[in-house]
Amino acid sequence: MKRLLQIEFIKLWNSRSSRILILAYFILLTSIALVAAIKFDIGPIQFHLAEQGIFNFPYIWHFNSFIIAFFKLFLAIVIVSMMANEYSNKTIKQNLIDGLSKKEFILSKFLTVLTFAVVSTLFVFVVSLILGLIYSDYNELPIILSDLEFLLAYFVKLVGFFSFCLFLGMLVKRSAFALGFLILWQVFEMISWGFLRWKFFDEPTTETIMGFFPLNAMFNLIEEPFSRLNAVQSVAKQVGETLVLDYQVKGYEILIVLAWTLIFIYGSYALLKKRDL
Amino acid sequence: METILSVNHLTKKFGYLTAVEDLSFEINKGNVYGILGPNGSGKSTTLGIVLNVVNKSQGSFSWFDGKLSTHEALKKVGAIIERPNFYPYMTALQNLRLVCKIKEVPEDKIQEKLELVGLWDRRNSTFKTYSLGMKQRLAIASALLNDPEILILDEPTNGLDPQGIHQIREIIKKVASMGTTILLASHLLDEVEKVCTHVVILRKGKKIYSGEVDGMLTSFGYFELKSNEQEKLFAFLESHESFGTIKEDRGLLTVYLEEEMDAAELNTLLYKQGIVLSHLVKRKESLEEQFLTITKN
Numbered sequence: 266m267k268r269l270l271q272i273e274f275i276k277l278w279n280s281r282s283s284r285i286l287i288l289a290y291f292i293l294l295t296s297i298a299l300v301a302a303i304k305f306d307i308g309p310i311q312f313h314l315a316e317q318g319i320f321n322f323p324y325i326w327h328f329n330s331f332i333i334a335f336f337k338l339f340l341a342i343v344i345v346s347m348m349a350n351e352y353s354n355k356t357i358k359q360n361l362i363d364g365l366s367k368k369e370f371i372l373s374k375f376l377t378v379l380t381f382a383v384v385s386t387l388f389v390f391v392v393s394l395i396l397g398l399i400y401s402d403y404n405e406l407p408i409i410l411s412d413l414e415f416l417l418a419y420f421v422k423l424v425g426f427f428s429f430c431l432f433l434g435m436l437v438k439r440s441a442f443a444l445g446f447l448i449l450w451q452v453f454e455m456i457s458w459g460f461l462r463w464k465f466f467d468e469p470t471t472e473t474i475m476g477f478f479p480l481n482a483m484f485n486l487i488e489e490p491f492s493r494l495n496a497v498q499s500v501a502k503q504v505g506e507t508l509v510l511d512y513q514v515k516g517y518e519i520l521i522v523l524a525w526t527l528i529f530i531y532g533s534y535a536l537l538k539k540r541d542l
Numbered sequence: 543m544e545t546i547l548s549v550n551h552l553t554k555k556f557g558y559l560t561a562v563e564d565l566s567f568e569i570n571k572g573n574v575y576g577i578l579g580p581n582g583s584g585k586s587t588t589l590g591i592v593l594n595v596v597n598k599s600q601g602s603f604s605w606f607d608g609k610l611s612t613h614e615a616l617k618k619v620g621a622i623i624e625r626p627n628f629y630p631y632m633t634a635l636q637n638l639r640l641v642c643k644i645k646e647v648p649e650d651k652i653q654e655k656l657e658l659v660g661l662w663d664r665r666n667s668t669f670k671t672y673s674l675g676m677k678q679r680l681a682i683a684s685a686l687l688n689d690p691e692i693l694i695l696d697e698p699t700n701g702l703d704p705q706g707i708h709q710i711r712e713i714i715k716k717v718a719s720m721g722t723t724i725l726l727a728s729h730l731l732d733e734v735e736k737v738c739t740h741v742v743i744l745r746k747g748k749k750i751y752s753g754e755v756d757g758m759l760t761s762f763g764y765f766e767l768k769s770n771e772q773e774k775l776f777a778f779l780e781s782h783e784s785f786g787t788i789k790e791d792r793g794l795l796t797v798y799l800e801e802e803m804d805a806a807e808l809n810t811l812l813y814k815q816g817i818v819l820s821h822l823v824k825r826k827e828s829l830e831e832q833f834l835t836i837t838k839n
Contacts, residue, residue: 279629279631279632279636280632354629363644363684364645542590
């Protein structure tokens with residue numbers, strides 16, 4: 266396993282563009298801390314984002330894992346191209362001839378993806394912990410350690426998404442087209458939602474069905490955290506709306522994403538096995 | 543003799559096209575093999591199948607008597623097929639380190655092999671800055687990193703300039719002289735003739751000959767003869783049962799043998815008949831002539 270990771274590391278780290286993108290990604294992860302600095306002080310209106318409770322434990326786990334998940338697009342580029350470039354450089358052929366089995370090839374890519382996800386999750390954990398310790402109103406250990414399942418959801422979300430990227434790189438063989446396909450797929454899922462809702466089902470049924478689509482399933486893992494904010498709640502109360510809060514991470518949603526991960530990785534393997542290079 | 547590779551009834555179909563049909567042959571240790579055939583005769587496809595990058599349709603092959611799985615066996619093989627494929631943004635050194643990791647061999651051979659192909663001075667240049675000849679030589683260095691049991695080369699001199707061709711051939715000869723088994727696919731006959739001891743000849747995916755280079759045609763060679771008494775010579779040769787076809791071209795008789803006979807024997811025979819020769823040469827058909835004869839029908 267170490268050997269497979271080393272192989273992939275040599276390939277990635279010696280490429281300048283991948284190196285820059287990876288570094289940029291991790292710098293961006295850390296930059297979430299800058300949100301704390303957002304502060305308006307215009308005469309009577311004083312606003313300090315950090316004091317709105319977004320950095321309170323355990324809410325911070327939810328907030329940060331939701332926001333930071335958007336940065337995964339940076340790594341998506343790296344992952345799609347690390348797969349597609351093997352085709353355009355024909356190095357995949359040479360790797361196999363040199364004695365890498367097809368299984369090992371896919372495994373080395375998947376292990377890399379797992380590593381990215383693990384490191385990202387650790388980053389989110391550490392950054393959130395530090396921010397929380399500085400700004401949170403509650404600092405008791407049991408509170409700090411509650412709701413950590415958001416980090417698990419974040420991890421699964423990344424693994425699922427990156428596996429999708431790997432699969433697209435494998436399927437399309439050209440990085441630009443694969444990324445285009447990813448966007449196209451997102452649009453397709455949105456249109457499907459609209460179409461199902463319009464023609465066939467009521468809202469809850471549509472949501473349930475769409476929950477099985479890969480990108481939607483990944484998005485569903487972590488519900489949006491904004492409606493939990495005190496400020497938002499009180500505004501809602503004033504206009505007479507009660508927000509129904511169901512923000513828990515659900516086990517079956519994790520299962521759906523894991524199932525997709527399995528399909529994508531196995532699919533990549535099946536493609537590689539079937540193709541003549 | 544130790545079998546390195548055996549191919550049994552291998553068939554590959556691309557849709558309607560049959561690229562390789564019912565092909566069987568064996569590669570034994572220590573010989574230098576050539577796979578010959580016109581373009582599109584299935585050479586590269588065959589190599590692709592045994593190298594795990596093309597899926598076979600039918601038949602089987604096994605490396606080292608089937609003692610190893612294909613990808614384990616490939617770690618003991620050095621192979622270059624078609625264009626050299628490396629990571630363009632990585633230097634020669636980085637690329638070879640990667641190959642060492644894949645083949646699970648230590649990195650201490652890198653310098654030796656780069657020196658062998660004359661690229662040690664350029665070890666820190668990225669692959670994309672190399673000329674085609676240099677790329678091809680790097681590919682050979684890479685294939686030799688594990689001191690392979692067998693070196694497989696597919697058209698190694700394709701697209702190179704004369705100097706590059708010469709360099710590659712020298713390297714191949716050097717490797718062959720070290721006792722490495724070599725399998726060389728080519729349509730360049732003189733290339734094969736110079737280095738190979740055995741050949742497999744393919745035409746439209748079918749094997750039409752496999753065996754030693756010398757045994758390709760059941761022919762005993764031919765004589766080129768000249769004499770002052772040309773008519774007498776002609777008449778004698780025609781009457782003798784050892785000789786087949788006789789051709790005359792500008793006073794030079796070319797006589798094909800039907801059975802074994804050496805030049806001294808013929809000379810004695812003719813002298814006894816009172817025919818004195820002014821020119822006597824015994825020749826074997828060149829590989830090119832044999833190849834054309836075999837692939838013609």
